[in-house]
Amino acid sequence: MVRGDRLREEVNTLEEELRRLKDLEAATEERLRRYQNLRRIANAFNLTLTPEDLLESVIQGTAELVSEVDLVLLYLVDPEALNLQLRKAWRRTGSAPVKTKHGDIFDQWVLRQGQPLLVEDVRRDFRFDQMALERPDHPMGALLAVPLLSKDRCLGILRLESERLSGLGADELRLVRIIADLASLGIENSRLYSRMAELAMTDDLTGLGVRRFFLQQMEQWIAACRTDTRGCVLLIDIDRFKDYNDQFGHSAGDKLLKQIGGILLSVRRPGEVAARLGGEEFACLLQGMGKAEAIRRAEEIRFRVETCPVELRRTTTRITVSIGLALFPDEGRTPEQLLQIADRRLYQAKAQGRNRVWAGGTEAG
Numbered sequence: 001m002v003r004g005d006r007l008r009e010e011v012n013t014l015e016e017e018l019r020r021l022k023d024l025e026a027a028t029e030e031r032l033r034r035y036q037n038l039r040r041i042a043n044a045f046n047l048t049l050t051p052e053d054l055l056e057s058v059i060q061g062t063a064e065l066v067s068e069v070d071l072v073l074l075y076l077v078d079p080e081a082l083n084l085q086l087r088k089a090w091r092r093t094g095s096a097p098v099k100t101k102h103g104d105i106f107d108q109w110v111l112r113q114g115q116p117l118l119v120e121d122v123r124r125d126f127r128f129d130q131m132a133l134e135r136p137d138h139p140m141g142a143l144l145a146v147p148l149l150s151k152d153r154c155l156g157i158l159r160l161e162s163e164r165l166s167g168l169g170a171d172e173l174r175l176v177r178i179i180a181d182l183a184s185l186g187i188e189n190s191r192l193y194s195r196m197a198e199l200a201m202t203d204d205l206t207g208l209g210v211r212r213f214f215l216q217q218m219e220q221w222i223a224a225c226r227t228d229t230r231g232c233v234l235l236i237d238i239d240r241f242k243d244y245n246d247q248f249g250h251s252a253g254d255k256l257l258k259q260i261g262g263i264l265l266s267v268r269r270p271g272e273v274a275a276r277l278g279g280e281e282f283a284c285l286l287q288g289m290g291k292a293e294a295i296r297r298a299e300e301i302r303f304r305v306e307t308c309p310v311e312l313r314r315t316t317t318r319i320t321v322s323i324g325l326a327l328f329p330d331e332g333r334t335p336e337q338l339l340q341i342a343d344r345r346l347y348q349a350k351a352q353g354r355n356r357v358w359a360g361g362t363e364a365g
Helices: 002-047 051-065 105-113 170-201 211-224 241-248 250-267 291-306 335-351
Strands: 071-077 084-091 117-119 142-150 153-162 231-238 273-278 281-287 310-312 315-317 321-328
Touching: 051 071, 051 084, 051 153, 051 170, 084 153, 105 117, 105 142, 105 153, 142 170, 153 170, 170 211, 211 273, 211 281, 211 335, 231 241, 231 250, 231 291, 231 335, 241 250, 250 273, 250 281, 250 291, 250 310, 281 291, 291 321, 321 335
Parallel strands: none
Antiparallel strands: 071 084, 071 153, 117 142, 142 153, 231 281, 231 321, 273 281, 310 315
């Protein structure tokens, strides 16, 4: 009898040990699955440079990684308004709109403290006003919110909600902090990439596009044109620019270039493209107009430049430009053809005395 009891006790002990080992194996497999997913998510972040794609990767990756989550929200800090703006949301079920577009008391706490927040039962946390927790759009049991930090700056907040009490805990906090760190780095890299791309396409001095950008825009526009689409290219050159540089110095020349850039930006309409091609030469792509309207727009630019005084070394002077015009599709159907014709007419305008528009055949202005 005693021996039987001992055997049963040993069997129970072994069964308990087996259950413990199975639980440990299951937990290890779950931990391995999570970290494999985490590695995949990290690789996706590294490959994603566009802001919208990156944010979508963050929200989807978080939802895949945390099995108990029912709602994932991603806020970014608006640098001008200095408040939170909801950028992405993911729901496990349902499609009710998220009403907390600028965050609630939990998000504001994380934003102020710059620290993660884990609340396993939102109804029992004494730090928050219970009246402010009424959420008619969806139930909330547990909550986890982690700041997206970069160099002591808060870029935003990654927030998770579970309808189940204690559905989010310390393990989820560790994972989400890793995701938040990766997301912060990805957001900074994405912004840097966007800024570098912008700088690569923008002339620092004038704020206009550069030659490469202008050619790309022309190619895209021509490729999208219908058979009845019309437009034109203007080539604009500052008259006697070298004389201004020699008389007043290169800083004065830069001032003239900036003034022309400002005028072209001010007269540009939606969809139109203005660029500095190099030196004192500029270009405009005007869409949806025939020859008469194109000449009128070119004359508007020429007149604005001529009548806009500029002060160089305490001397008020005026500048002029010459403009060559080429029409699409009547005179050219490729960027090269249009620019070649406009360039030839620009030099014809120069030869005819400068400060004029030349559109072929006869003087336009």
